Amino acid sequence: MNLRSLRERELILSIRKEFSARKRGLVLGIGDDAAVIRGPKASCLLTTDLLIEDVHFITSLHPPHYLGRKSLNVNLSDIAAMGGRPRFALLGLALRKGLDKAWVRGFFGGLKAAAEEAGVVLIGGDISAAKRIVVSITVIGEAGTFIRRSGARPGDLIFVSGHLGDAAAGLRLLRSGGRLGQDRRADQLLRAFLDPAPQIDLGLALSRLKAANAMIDTSDGLSVDLLHLCEESGTGAEIDLDKLPLSPAIRRFEKKPERLALHGGEDYQLLFAVSPGLENRIIGLIKPFRLRQIGRMTRGKS
Amino acid sequence: MNLRSLRERELILSIRKEFSARKRGLVLGIGDDAAVIRGPKASCLLTTDLLIEDVHFITSLHPPHYLGRKSLNVNLSDIAAMGGRPRFALLGLALRKGLDKAWVRGFFGGLKAAAEEAGVVLIGGDISAAKRIVVSITVIGEAGTFIRRSGARPGDLIFVSGHLGDAAAGLRLLRSGGRLGQDRRADQLLRAFLDPAPQIDLGLALSRLKAANAMIDTSDGLSVDLLHLCEESGTGAEIDLDKLPLSPAIRRFEKKPERLALHGGEDYQLLFAVSPGLENRIIGLIKPFRLRQIGRMTRGKS
Numbered sequence: 327m328n329l330r331s332l333r334e335r336e337l338i339l340s341i342r343k344e345f346s347a348r349k350r351g352l353v354l355g356i357g358d359d360a361a362v363i364r365g366p367k368a369s370c371l372l373t374t375d376l377l378i379e380d381v382h383f384i385t386s387l388h389p390p391h392y393l394g395r396k397s398l399n400v401n402l403s404d405i406a407a408m409g410g411r412p413r414f415a416l417l418g419l420a421l422r423k424g425l426d427k428a429w430v431r432g433f434f435g436g437l438k439a440a441a442e443e444a445g446v447v448l449i450g451g452d453i454s455a456a457k458r459i460v461v462s463i464t465v466i467g468e469a470g471t472f473i474r475r476s477g478a479r480p481g482d483l484i485f486v487s488g489h490l491g492d493a494a495a496g497l498r499l500l501r502s503g504g505r506l507g508q509d510r511r512a513d514q515l516l517r518a519f520l521d522p523a524p525q526i527d528l529g530l531a532l533s534r535l536k537a538a539n540a541m542i543d544t545s546d547g548l549s550v551d552l553l554h555l556c557e558e559s560g561t562g563a564e565i566d567l568d569k570l571p572l573s574p575a576i577r578r579f580e581k582k583p584e585r586l587a588l589h590g591g592e593d594y595q596l597l598f599a600v601s602p603g604l605e606n607r608i609i610g611l612i613k614p615f616r617l618r619q620i621g622r623m624t625r626g627k628s
Numbered sequence: 629m630n631l632r633s634l635r636e637r638e639l640i641l642s643i644r645k646e647f648s649a650r651k652r653g654l655v656l657g658i659g660d661d662a663a664v665i666r667g668p669k670a671s672c673l674l675t676t677d678l679l680i681e682d683v684h685f686i687t688s689l690h691p692p693h694y695l696g697r698k699s700l701n702v703n704l705s706d707i708a709a710m711g712g713r714p715r716f717a718l719l720g721l722a723l724r725k726g727l728d729k730a731w732v733r734g735f736f737g738g739l740k741a742a743a744e745e746a747g748v749v750l751i752g753g754d755i756s757a758a759k760r761i762v763v764s765i766t767v768i769g770e771a772g773t774f775i776r777r778s779g780a781r782p783g784d785l786i787f788v789s790g791h792l793g794d795a796a797a798g799l800r801l802l803r804s805g806g807r808l809g810q811d812r813r814a815d816q817l818l819r820a821f822l823d824p825a826p827q828i829d830l831g832l833a834l835s836r837l838k839a840a841n842a843m844i845d846t847s848d849g850l851s852v853d854l855l856h857l858c859e860e861s862g863t864g865a866e867i868d869l870d871k872l873p874l875s876p877a878i879r880r881f882e883k884k885p886e887r888l889a890l891h892g893g894e895d896y897q898l899l900f901a902v903s904p905g906l907e908n909r910i911i912g913l914i915k916p917f918r919l920r921q922i923g924r925m926t927r928g929k930s
Contacts, residue, residue: 337755344740345750351715352749361752363716366666374766376720378758414665418678418764438646447654448647450663453639456680462720462764464676
């Protein structure tokens with residue numbers, strides 16, 4: 327997952343260079359969790375994600391209802407990472423022969439449930455056939471003030487929400503035969519992978535409180551996502567490994583949970599930088615969103 | 629192609645019913661060439677298309693530069709079909725191992741060229757790996773007044789731009805071993821398939837002149853696209869087969885060019901309905917955009 331992300335990053339850097347442009351109405355282009363254009367009142371956020379069968383999900387392991395939810399929610403997570411509110415979605419979907427109607431119903435049922443929970447409306451799309459299922463979702467959101475990846479400063483406190491590594495541990499359980507409904511603790515890990523929750527309310531609260539200098543969601547794993555924050559902000563970072571937020575569930579099923587917390591991906595939590603002295607602004611968020619300070623931004627390499 | 633589209637249509641109808649919603653800022657949802665939300669000054673148009681290797685294109689037959697162009701241009705065609713101006717694009721791309729750098733460079737070169745020609749800026753995206761190449765593009769456009777599929781009335785004159793069937797004839801040539809640069813007339817057909825041009829200027833002119841009651845692009849073939857116009861407008865239609873705009877090239881290579889003109893797809897021309905008596909408004913467009921009146925809207929089935 328990390329390797330993929332690093333190769334992806336190289337290609338993105340060259341595309342970004344090639345396609346860099348200023349244009350009327352464009353606020354923020356390639357390189358953050360979402361692009362930003364001028365909207366009717368607030369900024370308009372745009373993000374897109376591809377999910378491909380046997381690359382991003384395994385159909386036999388992923389109940390269609392959860393896959394429908396996750397397809398939308400990973401995009402909502404990108405909007406959350408900008409401190410925005412998601413509003414509309416477009417769906418590109420390729421289905422293969424042999425998928426039964428129950429699968430299609432389950433997928434759309436999950437998509438609809440996740441959309442309703444977030445107040446998002448599906449406004450268009452494109453459907454075709456293929457050898458493997460492809461789900462491409464684009465989400466349009468809005469934000470009064472949005473939070474970039476690039477605003478962190480040396481000395482900033484690094485916070486993360488929720489638990490890290492649970493999704494990766496859930497995937498490992500699934501691959502070794504674990505299924506929902508067999509064990510309460512295992513279910514926590516399986517759910518973290520199958521049905522991650524986008525941290526929209528946390529993102530909105532951090533935007534409202536003007537508490538985060540920079541933010542990203544933990545989709546590729548803490549190590550990679552933190553690297554993105556550092557590169558965009560021109561900082562370095564120190565992480566206190568003892569402070570990694572590990573769930574009781576991951577401790578029970580994994581001998582080296584720190585490895586998954588650092589390098590496993592798909593937790594879709596928020597990772598953000600707060601100016602020292604401003605921690606009090608987020609004090610009310612610590613408990614409801616399980617925030618944990620895990621390190622500090624440092625000076626970047628010169 | 630038509631069968632695919634009809635199945636797609638059934639699924640879209642059920643999705644449209646399931647997901648129908650009113651929401652602040654939403655002007656037009658599922659079912660037209662693009663969705664419309666409120667923009668900062670004008671209406672904001674949104675459209676998305678999936679192109680999948682071996683379904684929508686064959687890598688060995690489609691030079692990467694043209695594929696890059698076409699991936700964007702099919703989306704620009706949807707914006708053109710609303711009478712809008714395309715402004716921004718998001719790219720979802722899955723590449724497979726074994727693609728050489730020249731392919732990736734060619735693809736992005738074509739994408740960039742098409743974007744620059746249309747004044748479109750690539751503002752974000754998502755890149756991953758897969759067994760087959762997947763290109764998912766979302767385009768954001770704007771329109772002062774946009775043109776729906778649903779405004780045609782019985783008696784309206786049906787116009788279409790350009791030639792019909794050339795793209796389908798080009799695909800047939802490609803499949804039987806034809807390649808660019810062997811024959812001037814064949815090149816016209818091959819180009820129509822490999823490198824279709826979105827009719828943005830025509831769409832904008834029709835919007836400015838308030839000349840079209842309803843419009844769609846001919847992506848699925850005249851018969852299917854006209855059916856969409858009729859269904860959305862609640863009309864029927866009569867086509868004069870003698871008036872189908874057939875190119876000299878298609879007449880040379882195809883024995884039954886009418887069949888391809890009617891049912892072949894991917895021409896990406898504009899098909900639109902004009903009130904009788906208002907033809908004079910578009911008189912200046914007839915020559916530059918090769919407009920041809922091919923029939924009339926009739927009363928729908930009651």
